[in-house]
Amino acid sequence: MNFNLTDDQQAFADTARAFAEKEMAPFAAKWDAEHYFPIEVFRKAGEMGFMGMYTPEKAGGFGMSRLDAALIFEQLAMGCTATTAMMTIHNMVSWMIGEFAKPEIAEEFCSGLVTGEKLGSYCLTEPGSGSDAANLRTSAKKDGDEYVLNGSKMFISGAGATDVLVVMARTGGEGAKGISAFVVPADAKGIHYGKAEEKMGWNAQPTRLVTFEDVRIPADYLLGEEGEGFKFAMMGLDGGRINIAVCSVGTAQAALNTARDYMHERSQFGKPLATFQAMQFKLADMATELVAARQMVRLAAFKVDENDSDKTTYCAMAKRFATDIGFQVCNEALQIHGGYGYIKEYPLERHVRDVRVHQILEGTNEIMRLIIARRILADGAADLL
Amino acid sequence: MKILVAVKRVIDYNVKVRVKADQSDVDLSNVKMALNPFCEIAVEEAVRLKEKGVAEEVVVVSIGPKACQEQIRTALALGADRGIHVESDVAPDSLAVAKILNKIVAEEAPQLVILGKQSIDSDNNQTGQMLAALADMPQGTFASEVVVDGDKVQVTREVDGGLQTVELTLPAIVTTDLRLNEPRYASLPNIMKAKRKPLGVKTPDELGVSIDSKVSVLKVEAPAERSAGVKVADIAELVEKLKNEAKVL
Secondary structure, X not given: XXXXXXXXXXXXXXXXXXXXXXXXXXXXXXXXXXXXXXXXXXXXXXXXXOOOXXXXXXXXXXXXXXXXXXXXXXXXXXXXXXXXXXXXXXXXXXXXXXXXXXXXXXXXXXXXXXXXXXXXXXXXXXXXXXXXXXXXXXXXXXXXXXXXXXXXXXEEEOOOOOOEEEEEEEOOOOOHHHEEEEEEEOOOOOEEEOOOOOOOOOOOOOEEEEEEEEEEEEHHHEEOOOOOHHHHHHHHHHHHHHHHHHHHHHHHHHXXXXXXXXXXXXXXXXXXXXXXXXXXXXXXXHHHHHHHHHHHHHHHHHHHHOOXXXXXXXXXXXXXXXXXXXXXXXXHHHHHOOHHHHOOOXXXXXXXXXXXXXXXXXXXXXXXXXXXXXXXXXXXXXXXX | OEEEEEEOEEEOOOOOOOEOOOOOOEOOOOOXXXXXXXXXXXXXXXXXXXXXXXXXXXXXEEEEOOOHHHHHHXXXXXXXXXXXXXXOOOOOXXXXXXXXXXXXXXXXXXOEEEEEOOOOOOOOOOHHHHXXXXXXXXXXXXXXXXXXXXOEEEEEEEEXXXXXXXXXXXXXXXXXXXXXXXXXXXXXXXXXXXOOOOEEEEOHHHHOOOOOOOOOOOOXXXXXXXXXXXXXOXXXXXXXXXXXXXXXX
């Protein structure tokens, strides 16, 4: 067992760090304030190879491990949380199409997705079906050699600004087994986009309601077989939870670095903040918990790469822990800055607003606890973990 | 044509440098190391010349401990074709580096050798010039533009008075200044490809070069802390201080 990064992983992380520092960090506050979706950055990220990292090679992707991708996303998130989160969603979409679409369909869509020339959104959540995803209502009815989609999808990241959608829709009866997955061109006739939601954070990407009204797509756009959609969605969520967890870890690291520098610079009562033990203890706890969160996420990513039978449990634990710790670290970093932390001249309030949603999406942290508890209460499982 | 680029492993420019307690050197333990920024610009220029069809092959060479191979791999990921590592656990001084590079130049017979004008650790700014003398080649230092034209290279140099353009007959030595280009990032596919590019290892002994240094470092000190400035009440006081205290007017 070796916890060090390999030379390659170090090189991946270094190049991601350089990209984040130069192409993202200097603009993140502006994107947040102006609700600007930095499409040119996704193009550049595509040139770097960040837009199809674990898309299989057979579909033109780079076939990298989830662990390698996690290391890269973590560095990118230090530059801009919301933009990196959008990249992670795009990567999931590109992976799902590359892995499960028919080869010629995978090639057709993935060739643009892995270069970042086309962007992808993921449509699972509905107005009436969030945590209870298996109860979704959007329907896909077969009509000759086409499917006809009807229904609505809620809180869709990037919607209206992206080119390709992966949509979960019901082709069969009630429950998980009746759900299928489709790739849908975002400009297909009958797709309507709602207004961009006004959000607390994640402002560098639009979030919209997507409505499907008799949207016709070729039957070939079905991913896998009918009824496999929910299985794909759950596989996607394992990776999605790692990704969102590293977005928290990266952002928290950026917040921690800012707080550390501030403790050296800021003096009160004639001494730098760094000399006050109460502040030192706070910083020590933040760093310790952040390292724990980071290791837990990397362990979960490793379990997914190994296809461990308990991977979903590890991903749930990592997501719950890293997003809670990430929020806490950003919030403490804000506290260290006092009044300056609360104003937009400093990045802390943005970090807090951006990571808050990580405790909610990709399955709320309450749902994570359900997944973990269910597994631990199964016979013998507590020991296996 | 073939381009040889010399690269150096140095302390990362983002790192806050600390001096060892015994003042013998800068403390390099647990410090992030990187490709010297001027060398990175040299690699970028060579790769651009290759992309333009001017050069066929870009060879990078680095001298130092085994860890230097990380920087050679970085250069390969930026687009160089082949690496040469001259392994030495002793840090050679500028003249020893120039002597080793001179041997590599003799072996590889490049038409153009590009080096950073200096490394950000020791800031000597002399290896390129020494190499030009040893190899008996023309030199264009502090380049802000490099144009290869047949068997000539025009080098625009940043000098005190502005810009000076010199024309050299190839083979020639060029050292890079900061504004020559803006290096690209290594993309993920290129990092992966870099692993499969050839990297040969040699020793100074094999090249017949002694790296015994004639230079010894007596003491390394951190720069003195800057003291706080003063506020002046008006322009008259400012002029008075500039005249009588700072004596710059």
